[in-house]
Amino acid sequence: xxxxxxxxxxxxxxxxxxxxxxxxxxxxxxxxxxxxxxxxxxxxxxxxxxxxxxxxxxxxxxxxxxxxxxxxxxxxxxxxxxxxxxxxxxxxxxxxxxxxxxxxxxxxxxxxxxxxxxxxxxxxxxxxxxxxxxxxxxxxxxxxxxxxxxxxxxxxxxxxxxxxxxxxxxxxxxxxxxxxxxxxxxxxxxxxxxxxxxxxxxxxxxxxxxxxxxxxxxxxxxxxxxxxxxxxxxxxxxxxxxxxxxxxxxxxxxxxxxxxxxxxxxxxxxxxxxxxxxxxxxxxxxxxxxxxxxxxxxxxxxxxxxxxxxxxxxxxxxxxxxxxxxxxxxxxxxxxxxxxxxxxxxxxxxxxxxxxxxxxxxxxxxxxxxxxxxxxxxxxxxxxxxxxxxxxxxxxxxxxxxxxxxxxxxxxxxxxxxxxxxxxxxxxxxxxxxxxxxxxxxxxxxxxxxxxxxxxxxxxxxxxxxxxxxxxxxxxxxxxxxxxxxxxxxxxxxxxxxxxxxxxxxxxxxxxxxxxxxxxxxxxxxxxxxxxxxxxxxxxxxxxxxxxxxxxxxxxxxxxxxxxxxxxxxxxxxxxxxxxxxxxxxxxxxxxxxxxxxxxxxxxxxxxxxxxxxxxxxxxxxxxxxxxxxxxxxxxxxxxxxxxxxxxxxxxxxxxxx
Numbered sequence: 001x002x003x004x005x006x007x008x009x010x011x012x013x014x015x016x017x018x019x020x021x022x023x024x025x026x027x028x029x030x031x032x033x034x035x036x037x038x039x040x041x042x043x044x045x046x047x048x049x050x051x052x053x054x055x056x057x058x059x060x061x062x063x064x065x066x067x068x069x070x071x072x073x074x075x076x077x078x079x080x081x082x083x084x085x086x087x088x089x090x091x092x093x094x095x096x097x098x099x100x101x102x103x104x105x106x107x108x109x110x111x112x113x114x115x116x117x118x119x120x121x122x123x124x125x126x127x128x129x130x131x132x133x134x135x136x137x138x139x140x141x142x143x144x145x146x147x148x149x150x151x152x153x154x155x156x157x158x159x160x161x162x163x164x165x166x167x168x169x170x171x172x173x174x175x176x177x178x179x180x181x182x183x184x185x186x187x188x189x190x191x192x193x194x195x196x197x198x199x200x201x202x203x204x205x206x207x208x209x210x211x212x213x214x215x216x217x218x219x220x221x222x223x224x225x226x227x228x229x230x231x232x233x234x235x236x237x238x239x240x241x242x243x244x245x246x247x248x249x250x251x252x253x254x255x256x257x258x259x260x261x262x263x264x265x266x267x268x269x270x271x272x273x274x275x276x277x278x279x280x281x282x283x284x285x286x287x288x289x290x291x292x293x294x295x296x297x298x299x300x301x302x303x304x305x306x307x308x309x310x311x312x313x314x315x316x317x318x319x320x321x322x323x324x325x326x327x328x329x330x331x332x333x334x335x336x337x338x339x340x341x342x343x344x345x346x347x348x349x350x351x352x353x354x355x356x357x358x359x360x361x362x363x364x365x366x367x368x369x370x371x372x373x374x375x376x377x378x379x380x381x382x383x384x385x386x387x388x389x390x391x392x393x394x395x396x397x398x399x400x401x402x403x404x405x406x407x408x409x410x411x412x413x414x415x416x417x418x419x420x421x422x423x424x425x426x427x428x429x430x431x432x433x434x435x436x437x438x439x440x441x442x443x444x445x446x447x448x449x450x451x452x453x454x455x456x457x458x459x460x461x462x463x464x465x466x467x468x469x470x471x472x473x474x475x476x477x478x479x480x481x482x483x484x485x486x487x488x489x490x491x492x493x494x495x496x497x498x499x500x501x502x503x504x505x506x507x508x509x510x511x512x513x514x515x516x517x518x519x520x521x522x523x524x525x526x527x528x529x530x531x532x533x534x535x536x537x538x539x540x541x542x543x544x545x546x547x548x549x550x551x552x553x554x555x556x557x558x559x560x561x562x563x564x565x566x567x568x569x570x571x572x573x574x575x576x577x578x579x580x581x582x583x584x585x586x587x588x589x590x591x592x593x594x595x596x597x598x599x600x601x602x603x604x605x606x607x608x609x610x611x612x613x614x615x616x617x618x619x620x621x622x623x624x625x626x627x628x629x630x631x632x633x634x635x636x637x638x639x640x641x642x643x644x645x646x647x648x649x650x651x652x653x654x655x656x657x658x
Contacts, residue, residue: 008054008242015050015235018043023228036223044231045087048080051234058241068115069241075108076234095164103164106171109201109237113178138180138268141288142173145272145281169212172205193243200236203229266296321393323371324378332392332400336447339402339440347405348389348440349414352454353381353422353433354462355397359510360567361429373424373431380421384414399433411437430566434462495519497603497644498596504643505595515596518571522600524558525551525572549584552576571596575604578635598637602628602644605636621648 025039055073059066082101085091091098179198183190190198207229214220269292276286319331327335339348355377362370374397381391381399389403401418405411415437422433436458444450498519502512552573559569574588574597581589583601593601609624619627625645632641 008057011050011054012235012239012242015047015054019047019228019232019235022047022231023225026223026225026228040223040227041087044227045080045083047231048076048083048234051231051238052076052080054235054238055241058238065116065119068112071108071115072112072237072241075105075112076237078102078104078108079230079234099164099167103167103171106167106174110174110178113175113182113197117182138177138289138292141269141272141285141292142176145275145285145289168208172208175201176205193240196236196243197240200233200240203233203236207233262296262299266293269293269296321378324375324393326378326382326399327390327392329392329394331390332394332402333447333451335390335402336450340445340447340450347407347442349401349403349405349411349437350440350444350450350454351401351415351418351435351437352394352451352458353399353401353418353435354458355399355422356432356434356462357430357566358397360570361431364429364570377422377424377431381418384417384421405439411439429570430560434458436461493607494522494600494603497606497647498599500647501599501603501640501643502596504647505599507595511596514567514571515599517565517568518575518596519600519603521555521559521565521568522572522575522604523551523555525553525555549576553585570594571600573597575600577601579632579637580634583635593637598640602636602640605631606644606648621652625649 022039022043025035052073055069055076059069059073062069078101082098082105085101086096086098089097179194179201182194183198186194207226210226210229211220214224214226269289272281272285272289273293275281276289319327319334321328336350339346358370358373361373374393378391378393378399381401385391385401385403389401392400392402394400399422401414403414405414415435419433419435422431424431436454436456438444438450438454438457440450444453495516499512499516502515507515552575556569556573559565559572571594573585574593577583577586577588577593577597579590579593579598581587583593606624606628609619609627610621611618625648628636628641629645632638
């Protein structure tokens with residue numbers, strides 16, 4: 001703790017003790033006695049002046065909120081000067097210059113409050129502002145109904161006297177409305193600074209109210225206990241100047257608007273107006289209470305509108321896919337229900353789609369690119385639906401189309417347009433889709449039945465595409481077998497070993513199928529290599545090596561011709577890349593190389609070393625493994641080589657035991 005902070009705390013503690021002693025003296029000592037006069041003259045003025053010094057000290061020593069605390073210091077100084085003038089000059093007329101200083105206190109404090117609130121005003125929501133205004137109007141109406149009414153009923157004399165007497169309760173009502181408004185804006189958790197400042201303002205209002213009531217009843221005497229409330233009020237305001245906010249600025253003028261504020265304010269305003277029906281209060285109180293009620297009505301209207309907007313948004317989000325903006329499964333079921341309601345539903349077409357190649361695209365280009373692709377494809381599918389139908393995303397890479405069909409309109413035309421919309425090609429990828437279509441209501445009159453039938457046809461379509469791919473693979477393998485009869489044995493060995501490694505690594509069944517196809521087709525590009533090079537007994541020259549290095553690209557191009565083999569084509573292209581980046585055709589390194597390509601490359605190398613070639617004899621399996629392990633970390637993925645070696649050695653051990 002700094003010396004300045006410690007000194008300030010001692011000063012404030014001493015002032016608090018003196019104020020309590022002052023109140024005790026006023027309560028116990030008879031008015032007009034020496035002790036009461038001493039405290040009423042010297043201690044009273046000393047405490048008021050001390051408040052000015054403490055607030056001024058803060059204004060000079062801290063830059064933050066300096067303008068606000070300068071104004072508040074001036075308000076305390078105006079009160080102190082009025083007290084000194086009244087004590088020294090003892091003016092006989094009323095009002096006097098002292099009243100000018102006392103009355104100046106109220107607008108200056110109000111201006112200081114506004115300056116304190118202003119830095120956080122940008123964060124205040126419209127409903128919070130309205131709550132603050134409502135609370136301020138209600139507090140002002142209550143002050144006008146109580147304090148102003150007392151003055152109006154008890155004050156007589158010239159207009160200047162009446163106006164001066166009215167200025168005090170109006171000033172109190174102004175400050176109370178301001179502080180209640182700030183508390184409302186802060187969600188009734190204003191923080192220590194505003195709490196102490198509010199207590200200071202409340203002390204002034206209580207002292208003024210009691211004084212006005214006693215003056216109206218003719219019971220007020222100098223030296224009464226309420227006299228201690230005015231210096232206590234000044235000291236509380238000065239103390240608030242030194243309270244540091246933990247988060248830098250209080251109150252936190254943000255938060256969730258509460259209906260408790262307009263509800264309680266509305267009840268108070270109604271109470272004032274009801275009381276006015278039985279015992280008339282002043283016009284100002286009635287006007288302020290009416291204004292508070294109007295603010296409450298406006299607040300309720302805004303709340304209703306906001307709740308309606310939130311309901312509509314929640315309703316929209318419940319049936320909308322957030323990524324594509326298309327309807328989701330819930331909306332599809334509701335639309336199907338409406339479509340098929342009754343016996344005479346208009347003819348329509350329901351089509352389910354599943355993207356082919358999307359998982360690979362996601363793996364290769366990342367989820368952000370995948371999300372962007374889904375959004376593009378969804379927009380294109382919605383364009384096919386147009387204004388007559390609707391497109392949906394059912395989750396993952398599944399889409400749906402629901403459109404009416406004109407009389408004699410072929411469903412195939414719509415399906416072809418949709419398939420074209422859900423197709424995208426680029427460097428290294430090709431996205432297409434399988435589909436399942438159902439005519440409504442001819443083939444289904446129930447939403448569940450329609451979706452089940454469409455899903456069955458989608459599965460059948462995907463099966464057909466896979467079978468087509470299998471036929472394509474069989475045809476390609478036959479072409480390779482005619483070219484190199486011994487190659488089929490090599491490919492079978494590479495496939496079996498690759499799948500075994502894939503299972504050890506925990507690949508899913510779909511990934512294992514891709515791995516098996518890539519292992520079967522990784523040498524497809526050799527169809528373009530001349531026989532003289534393939535069967536050459538000696539080493540290849542540079543030009544011949546250039547032919548050989550092109551065969552992964554040739555294999556990829558052949559496979560790209562089949563939509564169902566796009567992912568296999570990508571793997572085949574990379575089967576001759578090396579872990580250290582020295583391979584071909586792209587110079588990929590490490591995990592840049594697809595895992596399936598790393599597996600096939602290692603298995604292909606082992607099978608090639610363990611089999612006889614025109615230019616060398618076959619190596620023993622252990623020798624081939626030793627060579628493979630020597631190149632792990634340069635040519636081959638070390639993890640793949642480790643698994644491959646373990647599988648082969650386990651197999652050889654079993655064979656020897658048998």
